[in-house]
Amino acid sequence: ACADFGTANVGGDVGSAEQIILSGTALGVCPPGAALSRRGARVGDQVVISKPTGVAGAARDFFRLTRGSSKNLNKDTSGRLVEAWSRPRPEVILGQYLGEKQLATSCQDTSDGLKAALEQISDASSVALRIYEEQVPVDPAILEVAPYLGRDAIEMAFTDSVDFALVFTAKSESIPVISEMGREVYVIGEVTSGSGAHLVSRGGEVKPIPGKAWRHV
Secondary structure (H helix, E strand, C coil), X not given: CCHHHCCCCCCCCCCCCCCCCCCCCCCCCCCCCCCCCCCCCCCCCEEEECCCCCHHHHHHHHHHXXXXXXXXXXXXXXXXXXXXXXXXXXXXXXXXXXXHCCCXXXXXXXXXXXXXXXXXXXXXXXXXXXXXXXXXXCCHHHHHHHHHHCCCHHHHHHCCCCCCCEEEEECCCHHHHHHCCCCXXXXXXXXXXXXXXEXXXXXXXXXXXXXXXXXXX
């Protein structure tokens, strides 16, 4: 991932150790007006995600359960899980595009999971986010491993997972402009007045976002 964007990993949370650890901090330059913030979502905006989420978390949970074995999965699914966990691909290019064109009113990545990202945008922007279950993309790999884990696929898409997708809010007229970049994005909900993030089920029931958000302690 570092090689993809011409940067170096000089430390940080890359594993466990019993020695003194020196952590590095990434510094960069952002053009004026191009910063992406959790604040700024407005009532009427669309809630958008850049790609399906939860795959890295699914890989972690599945391989813990099977102690690293993938004999029960087809080759494509196994490869997808391993790649999602071992080769994260942050949405740097999309993020730069959203910022430079000022297309996103608020934005957060899903390094702590989709549920956490939605809650953070809601809190920072003082708005409510209404997410529609039928519009949330679910990766085929999650659909395959969910039965082995005894979990619901849609819950797995929201739970803590280091997929580094971008969740952002944008005006309706900005969505076609983003598509012109050649990137498929998914509109999964809308910004409303109020507080908190909620899921609207296929049957119309409004309930809390499922899953578990990663919490730093």
